[in-house]
Amino acid sequence: MNRSTLSSPPDDPDGPPLQELAERVRAHPNVQDKLDIHRAYEDPVGRSVSFEHPFFPDATGEVRIGDDCAALPNGHGDHLLLAAEGLLPEFVQEHPWFAGYSAVMVNLSDICAMGGRPLAVADTLWIRDRADGEEVWAGMQAAAEAYGVPVVGGHTSYRCDDRHLGVSVMGQAQHLLTSYDAQPGEVLLMAVDLDGSYFQEYPFWNASTDASAERLQSLLPLMSTVAADERASAAKDVSMGGLVGTLAMLLHTSDVGAEIQLENIPKPPEVAWEKWLVSFPSYSFLIATKSEHVASVQSLFQEYDVACESVGKVREEDGFWMTRGEDRVQLL
Numbered sequence: 001m002n003r004s005t006l007s008s009p010p011d012d013p014d015g016p017p018l019q020e021l022a023e024r025v026r027a028h029p030n031v032q033d034k035l036d037i038h039r040a041y042e043d044p045v046g047r048s049v050s051f052e053h054p055f056f057p058d059a060t061g062e063v064r065i066g067d068d069c070a071a072l073p074n075g076h077g078d079h080l081l082l083a084a085e086g087l088l089p090e091f092v093q094e095h096p097w098f099a100g101y102s103a104v105m106v107n108l109s110d111i112c113a114m115g116g117r118p119l120a121v122a123d124t125l126w127i128r129d130r131a132d133g134e135e136v137w138a139g140m141q142a143a144a145e146a147y148g149v150p151v152v153g154g155h156t157s158y159r160c161d162d163r164h165l166g167v168s169v170m171g172q173a174q175h176l177l178t179s180y181d182a183q184p185g186e187v188l189l190m191a192v193d194l195d196g197s198y199f200q201e202y203p204f205w206n207a208s209t210d211a212s213a214e215r216l217q218s219l220l221p222l223m224s225t226v227a228a229d230e231r232a233s234a235a236k237d238v239s240m241g242g243l244v245g246t247l248a249m250l251l252h253t254s255d256v257g258a259e260i261q262l263e264n265i266p267k268p269p270e271v272a273w274e275k276w277l278v279s280f281p282s283y284s285f286l287i288a289t290k291s292e293h294v295a296s297v298q299s300l301f302q303e304y305d306v307a308c309e310s311v312g313k314v315r316e317e318d319g320f321w322m323t324r325g326e327d328r329v330q331l332l
Helices: 018-027 027-034 089-094 096-113 133-146 213-219 220-229 242-255 290-302
Strands: 047-052 061-063 070-073 079-086 117-126 150-159 163-173 187-192 204-206 235-236 257-262 284-289 309-317 322-323 327-330
Touching: 018 027, 018 284, 018 322, 018 327, 061 070, 070 290, 079 096, 089 096, 089 163, 096 117, 096 163, 096 213, 096 220, 096 235, 096 327, 117 133, 133 150, 187 242, 187 290, 220 235, 220 290, 242 257, 242 284, 242 322, 284 290, 290 309
Parallel strands: 117 150, 257 322
Antiparallel strands: 047 061, 070 079, 079 163, 117 163, 187 284, 187 309, 235 284, 257 309, 322 327
């Protein structure tokens, strides 16, 4: 996680002028990372790969790259989901317990974003010795117990100068949501758990570590319910780069544009807009849905005290626009 250097005066709840806000958010390194991320797979691989397995001849199909998870057809009408996350070495060094916890937590969100349910977690850990990994392990185990998803194995290397951590998770989806299927005219919803606080100086909104296991586990199935009821066509979990970086990725994979209304975005009242727009909430999803499903999706999340608001619309034209009142600027 990168530290945020963005701030606005506490007595200015609307933040800077819209054009200035757009420029500052656009320049944030976490947003820039998301704008460039497709280059890691499109140039060498493309947007999809053919999946065939000699031992499972019925499990064939195209696996689209750039989603929150790899969605593998299993030949029975549903999909196995596979996601992985590597944490910045500096973060693992400075905050080993929270890095371990976060590595599990963020992977579970990837599974949920695609309409799936997480099954199990595996880790890859580089440490000096056993004692050097105790806090990382404690964090991973705390998350696994809180969410009810076990860590079942992985790989550990000793005698390494610095700590490094990667985590992968497997899940299953009967009804798949992707980031490739947003359609012009659809409504963009943002669901987010606002009952939290920032983790130190990082742009990470933590609504997880102080929540009960009962609450955390009750939230995991909500996106699979949305998918099963066909109440959405596309979704993505809000991750590094916040709402802006995440929506930019969804627009790229779906080949569409969007316009968002700043004042409609659910936000903690004390947080500056320019920080919130690039923040990574521990539980948050962007959902593209038809207007007739908006109320039912909102009701589902609000039943669990998760804010869910209509923040904009998908556009056929390229471009990512943001409005506030009568002002309108092109963000990306």
